Amino acid sequence: MVTDDVIEELRRIVGSDSVLASYEDLYCYSRDASWYSGMPEVVVRPHSTEEVSKVLKLANSLKIPVVPQGGRTNLTGGAIPIRGGIVIDMTGMNRIIEISKINMICIVEAGVVLGVLEKELAKHGLFWPPDPASTDSATIGGILAEGAGGLRGAKYGTTRDWVLGLEVVLPTGDVINTGSATLKWSTGYDLTRLFIRSEGTLGVITKAILKLRPLPEAIVRMTAFFNRLEDVGVAVGKVWEAGVVPLIMELLDRGAIRSVNSYLNLGLPDVEAMVIIDVDGVKGEVEKQASRVEKILMEAGAFDVKTALTKEEMDKLYLARRSAYPSLFRVFKKTAIPDDTCVPISKLPEALRRAKEISDKWGVYTIFIGHIGDGNMHPVFCVDVADPKEVDKALKCYEEICRMVLSLGGTIAAEHGIGIVKSKLIEEECGGKAMEIMKAIKRVFDPNNIMNPDKWV
């Protein structure tokens, strides 16, 4: 329970201006980008690792729940304080401490917004490969806590592949540093990657050492158009089989195309499915790679492939993909519930076909988007969340798609994490014994169960 004494103590730690306790303020922190909500009792906005440490020490001594939040762009309810308590808003700790091209790293505080960091890195000719579609709001801390993926996953993997080390505050208030600012590290257990993907259940990430890459010299962006959704799966497979590693391959089905067209008036063609493909490399070479991909796609069933000729055209396509999810809110005035599964590429045609059949069966209006190049499908269900029946139907559809994906050797959570929505499904994928171990690991870090409690672990 957060008493007046606790609030007083929190004010002493972070300063009065950085403690929020009015209903209006708390309400802002009760939501993430999912359809769940939960009110915190108090919000603190720390300015330093030391302040985070003091807040956690206090919370731990009184067994008050703590949920760290970043940009609150989470799509599964991971950042929702379902047991009240203290929300730690990390967005005030947003310093970019170091960018080093020679070391190919940057060191940042957890509250840095990825989009801001990307702009700074670009000035040095650098980028950080993970790129969740929420770049403009998501913070590094949140991205790490979720183990987020993004568009460039096909070529670059996900967050865990691009982090060298962390500073973390444990529930006891102890501060530890994991990993190292070096490109190789093998000193003990890999605690870095235990915090990545822990959804705030083990401690609060305060700083991160990120591994960078030089910006590619050139990118060619293409769009391929298909008459059947499952043909997209076939085409993705053909690209990989040809030994091409695309930078991105992004799916928009007819529903998604119509939605972004009405939201942004982009004038995309009204086809069953389109795929945006980027290949990157050096000038001269990348164009050759692009024509090779064009040929593969045409042979694999695309009825047309176009290359974006101008920067404007390229930007328009990227905007289309990034706007697919938010456009649903604007156009349909409904809430979008995105599923987030991943299958081996060879199973993509079947997974796409069956996911469509399942959503048709449940009568849920579903659009299909996804980072299809790495097998990551996002069927998005459009739901009136004020109608419990509609929500119930959508969640049943959601679960059936997850189970279908498991039967194909896939995973129920590719990059959005478990949060609330998948907490009852996780054991079906991981098994009882692995869940026991995860729970025991949670107790090692957080014996009083104060960190984002009563979620999936």
Place this chain on the structure above:
Amino acid sequence: MVTDDVIEELRRIVGSDSVLASYEDLYCYSRDASWYSGMPEVVVRPHSTEEVSKVLKLANSLKIPVVPQGGRTNLTGGAIPIRGGIVIDMTGMNRIIEISKINMICIVEAGVVLGVLEKELAKHGLFWPPDPASTDSATIGGILAEGAGGLRGAKYGTTRDWVLGLEVVLPTGDVINTGSATLKWSTGYDLTRLFIRSEGTLGVITKAILKLRPLPEAIVRMTAFFNRLEDVGVAVGKVWEAGVVPLIMELLDRGAIRSVNSYLNLGLPDVEAMVIIDVDGVKGEVEKQASRVEKILMEAGAFDVKTALTKEEMDKLYLARRSAYPSLFRVFKKTAIPDDTCVPISKLPEALRRAKEISDKWGVYTIFIGHIGDGNMHPVFCVDVADPKEVDKALKCYEEICRMVLSLGGTIAAEHGIGIVKSKLIEEECGGKAMEIMKAIKRVFDPNNIMNPDKWV
């Protein structure tokens, strides 16, 4: 204690032929590639996950130490059974279960030798990026348990970046599957990467799902020659600053060059330091990249840069690098004790200079090799292990270099793990609190402390 009854029971589990208990046999399993040794009481060679499970169940019920071994190429004593007990020789579980180009994965048993896998993958135009220099003997299980790195680390990182999932037998005999055969995964804590780099202290890895890449179309191999060791560090920095991501950058100093020359009669020039550089990509483009690198290296202080013009010449250079460590045994009739530190690239010139000063100070004959492109230095000390004074001196030199590297923000273990040799140094890098957590995690998996006990955790 491994009694006759235990041996009898082990015979029932894996078959009589697969239990070794004679002194001669046990002796073979008492060493890895380090200078440590420790005799097991019995060796079992399981054929299946089920057999591994039964062996562990038995060992756990009787609290008998268990050490899994692969190719025994470990350089720090990680695979040495210092408390006797059972060695599980995994080399009999060496099936390549699946290679899938469309899914860019392979599924293998832990006992597969990497060199064998590489040959099979090449038939499909694929490769697995991690490439420890012990490729021809090291097994996938051992490589994963160590979190090994290798030559291609500059471009591709290390083992942890190229594993999607595992099958692991826990000390209780329970079998768990971690991760997934998909390119993205975010379902719970990242147990996969907790086993990677655990040195056999948490369980036995029996299968792995590895993420692959298409073989590059072309590689250009160059050698750059330097008059001063520390200039190599400067040159590596200039390459990164230019935004080039080299495939490999391998250092051999004068001592290493002389050693491989006398071992293999390669006729390499007798210079202070040489660096072998590979750049990879598509034909036509890669040559341009190579001339760019050549220019950078010459400007950065190399006095000559040569491009290997034939396949034979390329192979000779690779052989030189891979033979540097074994050649020391042959040429000097001494044992080579390799250090394995990594620093941020900007600190390389200072780290190289000071490491040389430290080994001069201790009067230890030291050669310098290393995957210098990622900041990974291997000062190798040539020691008569029969002379305790010489060993003591070398280990003091080893420790002083480790501490110097820590003072530069580096790590004491880049890719060889902790094993025995670094067990007293690990806390200086990770800190007491992180060590407490590692020990508690160890207890979660292995409450009876049977797995590779009394090492660093």
